[in-house]
Amino acid sequence: MNRADECQSSDPPDEGPQLEDATIRETIYTANFFIAFLANFFLFCSVNAFSLLPLYIETLGGTVAQIGQIMGIYGLTAIVAQPLAGALSDRFGRKRFLLLGASFAWSRASATPHSTLPTSP
Secondary structure, eight states: OOHHHHHTOOSOOOOHHHHHHHHHHHHHSSHHHHHHHHHHHHHHHHHHHHHHHHHHHHHTTOOHHHHHHHHHHHHHHHHHHHHHHHHHHHHHOHHHHHHHHHHHHHHHHHHGGGOOOOOOO
8 A cells, every 4th residue: 555545545543542532631620630639739839838938937037946946846746736636537537627627727827917926026
């Protein structure tokens, strides 16, 4: 078969992978996908905010010792709170506990703009 015969062939082109891609596109963008996307986005935002926290404290006039104390307190709090949170989650149910935690985090975040910074002595 020469090249001219291939161009004049009446067989439709193979559309196997294209149809599979279209099917995937139709099924992947569900409500659960967007919830997982937003959860992942906010997780990495919080990781980024934690890694930039020392720089922010420094711009507020914090010393290296104060930055170390704040970062250390975060680690100690996580060590104490995570087993406690796990036990409470098992006792009261994950959904209820997650909603309580999310509402607490939202209330603290929404109160932040109304807080005042302490003045230096």
